[in-house]
Amino acid sequence: MTSTVLSSRAKTPSGLRARVAARIAGRILAVVALVASAVLVALPIVWAISTSLRTPATSYDQPPAWLPTDPVWTNYSAVFTAVPLLTFFINSVVVTGLIVVLQLITSTMSGYAFAMVRFRGRNAIFAMVLATLMVPAQTTIIPVYIIISRLGLVDSRASLVLPVIGGAFGTFLMRQYFLQMPRELGEAARVDGAGPFRVFRQIYAPLAMAPMATLAVLNFSAYWNEFFRPLIFLQDSSNFTLPLGLVTLQGNFGTGSVSIVLAGIVLALLPSIVVFAFTQKYLVEGVAVGSFR
Amino acid sequence: MIAASLAVIVIFTLAPIVASVLLSLVSWDAISPPTFVGLGNYERLLQDQAVIRSFWVTIKLAAMIVAAQVVIGLGLALLVQRFRSTFLRGLFRTAFFLPLLVSAASISIVFTYLFNDKFGVVNYYLGLVGMSGVSWLGSEAGATATIVMVAVWQQLGFVFILFVAALSSIPRDVLEAVAMDGAGPIRTFFAVKLPLISPTVFFAAVIGLINALQLFDQPWVMTKGGPGDATTTTVILIYQAAFQNLQFGYGSAISVVLFVLLMILTWLQFVAGRKWVFYA
Numbered sequence: 001m002t003s004t005v006l007s008s009r010a011k012t013p014s015g016l017r018a019r020v021a022a023r024i025a026g027r028i029l030a031v032v033a034l035v036a037s038a039v040l041v042a043l044p045i046v047w048a049i050s051t052s053l054r055t056p057a058t059s060y061d062q063p064p065a066w067l068p069t070d071p072v073w074t075n076y077s078a079v080f081t082a083v084p085l086l087t088f089f090i091n092s093v094v095v096t097g098l099i100v101v102l103q104l105i106t107s108t109m110s111g112y113a114f115a116m117v118r119f120r121g122r123n124a125i126f127a128m129v130l131a132t133l134m135v136p137a138q139t140t141i142i143p144v145y146i147i148i149s150r151l152g153l154v155d156s157r158a159s160l161v162l163p164v165i166g167g168a169f170g171t172f173l174m175r176q177y178f179l180q181m182p183r184e185l186g187e188a189a190r191v192d193g194a195g196p197f198r199v200f201r202q203i204y205a206p207l208a209m210a211p212m213a214t215l216a217v218l219n220f221s222a223y224w225n226e227f228f229r230p231l232i233f234l235q236d237s238s239n240f241t242l243p244l245g246l247v248t249l250q251g252n253f254g255t256g257s258v259s260i261v262l263a264g265i266v267l268a269l270l271p272s273i274v275v276f277a278f279t280q281k282y283l284v285e286g287v288a289v290g291s292f293r
Numbered sequence: 294m295i296a297a298s299l300a301v302i303v304i305f306t307l308a309p310i311v312a313s314v315l316l317s318l319v320s321w322d323a324i325s326p327p328t329f330v331g332l333g334n335y336e337r338l339l340q341d342q343a344v345i346r347s348f349w350v351t352i353k354l355a356a357m358i359v360a361a362q363v364v365i366g367l368g369l370a371l372l373v374q375r376f377r378s379t380f381l382r383g384l385f386r387t388a389f390f391l392p393l394l395v396s397a398a399s400i401s402i403v404f405t406y407l408f409n410d411k412f413g414v415v416n417y418y419l420g421l422v423g424m425s426g427v428s429w430l431g432s433e434a435g436a437t438a439t440i441v442m443v444a445v446w447q448q449l450g451f452v453f454i455l456f457v458a459a460l461s462s463i464p465r466d467v468l469e470a471v472a473m474d475g476a477g478p479i480r481t482f483f484a485v486k487l488p489l490i491s492p493t494v495f496f497a498a499v500i501g502l503i504n505a506l507q508l509f510d511q512p513w514v515m516t517k518g519g520p521g522d523a524t525t526t527t528v529i530l531i532y533q534a535a536f537q538n539l540q541f542g543y544g545s546a547i548s549v550v551l552f553v554l555l556m557i558l559t560w561l562q563f564v565a566g567r568k569w570v571f572y573a
Contacts (some may be wrong), residue, residue, distance in 0.1 A: 062417045
């Protein structure tokens with residue numbers, strides 16, 4: 001009943017015009033709301049960048065200056081003398097780089113094995129890997145720390161790398177991808193005399209670049225920004241990674257030299273922005289899959 | 294290589310689960326030999342106000358974060374859905390996604406400055422509209438609100454992308470049929486869109502809960518769990534018990550309780566997630 005009344009009203013010219021007007025008004029409102037939200041989301045970053053370009057003395061001026069007029073670059077050199085920022089940077093690059101590369105190798109190979117190679121207990125072992133996917137790192141941190149300390153690795157960069165070089169998530173991601181690939185490719189190559197490892201390296205691995213990129217980017221983002229494990233495993237500031245180093249710096253300064261801390265934060269963010277700019281596609285796709293871990 | 298990778302998984306993920314349970318049955322300060330106390334740690338934590346309070350704080354924070362995230366994320370996704378232009382969609386997707394790239398620790402430092410009682414930008418603008426001197430990080434309500442805001446700010450892009458994908462997967466002819474019948478946007482949303490994307494809403498909510506129950510970086514950087522114990526989450530308590538007070542057994546017992554809680558949620562997510570994840 002209601003619906004017939006409504007639809008007949010919609011068909012009259014004036015009703016139609018009203019609906020078109022309402023739709024246009026709705027769109028304008030939608031754009032306004034979206035732009036406002038996007039600006040709100042951007043504001044903390046914008047403030048951080050602008051304030052990092054002001055002198056420490058003026059960084060709390062009110063009203064806050066949102067645009068960096070007369071940018072001052074001294075904070076960007078000051079932060080390197082306030083803390084060993086270059087060391088933090090190198091540590092972060094080494095730790096994140098090693099985790100990304102090693103996980104790529106182990107995940108691609110074990111994902112391939114679980115998808116393409118038949119061996120005894122394959123499904124049982126894969127189920128075990130899958131189960132570890134769900135284990136949140138925070139809840140196993142105490143035993144992991146004990147193992148690390150038994151290995152004599154406390155306060156070393158290796159303590160961050162070693163526990164995560166076998167990636168359950170990566171294995172799962174790569175397996176799903178290899179499962180979709182035709183087995184005939186490998187069989188053809190084998191007939192031509194290629195060994196099993198060569199089939200993997202020259203035929204299948206090059207075809208799996210897309211999920212490898214997704215895995216690399218997700219891992220980069222996760223480990224570049226990691227704070228919890230470094231806080232527990234590292235003691236000497238010469239081993240600190242960027243997030244831990246910056247929080248320590250902020251703790252030392254209190255609310256003193258805000259703009260210097262912010263310069264460090266902006267510098268730490270730059271590599272992420274660069275990676276994002278080049279790999280947005282993989283990252284956004286990966287988030288949907290990555291939500292799994 | 295595969296064996297090596299599996300060995301690492303076994304040593305650093307599977308064994309620690311078992312080890313956590315075993316450790317939770319002992320009293321150990323990491324120096325003198327551990328003494329077996331049976332379920333003593335569990336009896337103690339059931340009566341420990343700090344533990345009960347931390348679970349309450351964590352669940353309260355998680356519920357607020359997830360509710361805000363889902364409502365705002367869904368609202369923004371619905372707004373973006375009104376546009377066909379891939380350029381506009383891409384632009385907003387990028388804008389809401391960027392916070393996911395920032396480290397939680399770094400952005401917590403930025404928010405600490407922005408929400409500073411005396412010099413903060415937020416209180417400056419609130420002062421202009423007559424609300425001066427809000428004690429953000431110094432009061433229980435303020436600190437809770439600030440932590441929720443940081444977490445929502447950072448995670449919004451994730452739910453937004455999930456919801457845009459889900460809304461795009463609703464067949465167009467369904468929506469056209471609904472429009473033909475004259476249903477307005479509100480009725481279309483509640484009668485058609487929401488039921489159709491409900492698996493995604495559920496999925497996003499449970500994922501959000503799992504993440505939020507492990508909250509550590511933001512409260513640790515902004516308040517160290519304070520004022521008092523107002524923002525001491527369970528993971529902060531585990532950290533303090535094990536690595537500051539050297540109570541490895543007791544810390545493990547709290548970890549095991551949190552672990553069980555998270556596993557129940559993960560199982561729920563897996564059941565619901567199956568519907569969504571293997572979709573694409």
